[in-house]
Amino acid sequence: MEFLKKLFVDPFVEMVSYPDFLMQVLWEGLVSGVLYSLIALGFVLIFRSSRIFNFAQGIMVVFAALTLVGFHAMGIPAWVSVIFTLGVMALLAITIERVVLRPLVGQPDIILFMATIGITLFLIGGGELIFGGETKRMITSDLGIPTGSVDFEPFGGLLILQHLDITSVAAAVVLVTGLLIFLNKTRMGRAIRALGDDHQAALSVGISLRTVWVLVWFIAGVIALMTGIFWGARAGVSFALEVIAYKALPVLMLGGLESITGAIVGGLAIGLLEKLFEIYWGQPLLGGGTETWFAFVLALIVLLFRPQGLFGEKIIERV
């Protein structure tokens, strides 16, 4: 009985008695959720257009952030560094397409997946060789990102919103909206979506596979840079950042590997739910640290009922 009470009653009692704390929890969840969505979006774009499960997304975040900080350390103004970094990411996209993807075209999915892990290792080694292993400081203020915080006092409590977090949410919303417009309204964007729907039909109407591949990898690079800036501003830029790639995987399971909506909704849902679970159930009952697996287990349960994910396309199998 005591256990059931702890499981079903106490958490909700606490939520109601400290609404300001609940709001803080939800806000923190939302901020992480936005970042998960962003990374998941990078995965989805690449998966849709090339069937590649791009494991290198995590290291691309680190690599982009390090490049940005590295350029700035050479005395280049912050915003020019951003442009240079985008150039480097474009170069990386072209190199990956030319050296790794093109020879592997048409191989089984798992081989391509492995190749991206190879890219990950290569970038880890190369990145540490070039930039060194020290934690770098993200050039937050040089980029004009505010660092203070605003306080609210809902229900007589305290809710602290960091300017940084607000900016990151706003920037993510802008980036996602921009991407959606790009994908839906422009020629290239439509080409990407067409390739996602049917490879051969897209090729037959003259869409260039190579251009699209380079483009989606570049978009993934842009997303990586953005994630790197905001995540790096929180805790410094180091190779430990790489692990956030794992956080995007359950989002993909939940939302579906091919769905852009799924990535956005799934990311937000997982960000919120895992934080709520950790604070109200994980820490009091399970000794904490549940965030590492909660999202996976949640996604697993959803998948048992909807094997293609919440928004994934239903695959009709023919014999």
Place this chain on the structure above:
Amino acid sequence: MKKLTSFAAAAVMAITAGAASAEGLSTPNLSYRTGPFAATGIPLMNGQRDYMLMLNARDGGIGGVPVDFSECETGYSTEKGVECYEATKGDAIVTQPWSTGITLQVLPKTNVDEIPILAPGYGFSPMADGSVFNWAFNMPGSYWDAASMILNEISGNDLSTLSGQKIAFLHLDHPFGKEPLPFLENMAEEHGFELLPIPVGLKEMQNQSAQWLQIRRERPDYVVMWGWGAMNAGALTEAVKTRYPMDQFLGVWWSGHDGDMEALGEAGTGYRSISYSAPQPDAQVMADIREYVFDKGDSLATESELDWVFYQRGLVISAMLAEGIKTAQDHFGEGEITASQLRWGLENINLTDERLAEMGMTGMVAPFSTSCSNHTGHAGGWMLQWNGSEWEVASDHLMPDSEAIRPLEVAAAAEYAEANAPWPIADCE
């Protein structure tokens, strides 16, 4: 396949041959300059390396014998740690495992291989009991010492004042972070304060918002941190965000990295870290390091790094090893000492104030001495406080509560010996 194996075999032969040809006192360091913990590792490794290079350049080594200080990269991975241990143990007179995980792994083997293991301020706290841990040394202080000194500092040397208070123990979920738990639990029970362990997983180091929400909910009177690598910066940023009072936030000696604090700047003012070493930028040894190593461009460190707490702690670590070597050389009357002779040396260190002054390291570490039954030395330390731009010593010399720690050490050591039977136990009387 055969080609590969024969290539491997040839390479291995080359390795063993290569290792044997090295000259001088081989003191390998199982360093980590890569991986998620590299940021905090690098300045320490640089300090250790530069001190030995300085001795070689200034005095031609120790007692006239050059020191062969080599590094083997582990990346904080226990598997690679074992590789490095096996690769370097051939002619090594000491092994420096540099991670609690690797220490635990190597600890039982040193008995068989008869190589002293030097884990200054880390490793397994019960290593203090030299009768059980014959070959292991963790001077000048163990984690239990550190925990005890932190408790002494926040309670004003009277632990009973902590009664009824709540102390959150924010730690890395790794053997290192869990190490002080038995001591803290014991103290909590004895002195009636509430201990709230909050683990931070390796994957959560950069995003500790859940942990700090918990701290905000529980409102502990103090937060004690056992963090390392990227975890420190993550925790400090979150502490600022949740507006946890910095003067109630304290860390172990590995959680006081200048680089992390500089990123935080003013916001980190008031944060304290216990330390067994104190930076002395004007010490004679620093002048020597600059003259013989740094200015010649032999150092891997940067100019600003030289004043860092971690770099200078690296110097202290190598200095203690050098002192052990010198003690052994003086006692046995030979320059090229063996591993077991060094064991004797490390067990009979007597680092007095005079000796420290002679080494040009006054104030960098507290004087201490080791003995057969005391492999830790229990030198005590100082509380360093971040003033917004640098660390400053913010307390008198602190001592751990050895009376409370000793019985726990002996009990834990005995337990270890029993679990690993047959385990040789020396007679210290």
Place this chain on the structure above:
Amino acid sequence: MFYNTAGQFKTSYTKDQSLFPVKQDAILLGVVLLCAWIIFPMTASEFTFKTMLMPVLCYSLAALGLNVLTGFAGQLSLGTAAFMGVGAFACYKLITIFPEMNIIVAILLSGVFSSAVGVAFGLPSLRIKGFYLAIATLAAQFFLVWLFEKWHWLSNHNPSGAIEVPNIDMFGITVAGPNAAPVTQYYLILAIVTLITIVTINLTRGNQGRIWKATRDMDIAAELIGINLLKSKLTAFAVSSYIVGVAGALFVFLNLGAAEPNFFDIPLSFKILFIAIIGGLGSVMGNFMGAILIVALPVVIKFLPDAIGLEINPATVEHLNIMTVGALIIFFLIIEPHGLARLWQLIREKLIIWPFPH
């Protein structure tokens, strides 16, 4: 050239279906076994034993386990390391609860536990396929490692949370723990690995292997010819996790000597997946070749500069090492996506018909 098959006639179907239809294959295997059983143990140093021979064998075994699941039954798994962990922790509990138990029995028994856990986490495979399943196995990976951390009973309440292997005797010889001689441990590992490999080869060549392959190649077709997919997939999970669990127990008990929960985290899973894929999915021999490449080669690279007297910063070597492994993975995937085993097969075929090109 060396593989001239002229004069080797098959006069019965049994001969035609034998394990080594070409005599040279048997000879080559004999040479490899001779090396493994006699020549290496006589020549290897402790360093070679501890860092190359034994890890290569343990990793090969783990990759073999994964290969049963991924290569033969077509179910992609990223949770291999966690199942190794289950094996290692189970073995630790068995040894500490029943100190009298023979270590080999304990190791072989510990696989049963990981097998059970594997079946439980294999259940989603009935509904989920491909990458979705791969991510689902990550749930096992993260959940189990978390459990190893939190459930202190597993490590007998060791404050550090790590398992440490005590000295274990078998027939008066110390086989595990710090006092054990590497040669003894090597032979034990080799014996168990050889045994399991032989059993697996037979399993995959027999009825069960065909059922798995049918499931892998087209599950709907397999179902139509009367294969019970539920049974087929779950047996694959069970057998695979058993082998992986035994590999984990072997690795920790006979080679490493201690392991903390984090050791069984995701990088280890990936390493094993590399071995299985670089070696060749659906091949038994490939696992060994893959393990040599992924496990032993980095060790060689790491200590090579020092051995030939090159003064390179060890950190730089490590960086180059990681890059090399990454580049090698991509390189081998490009030249032969089906792995080293297939590469060897192509070379062998070329040798058989040499000097003719076709």
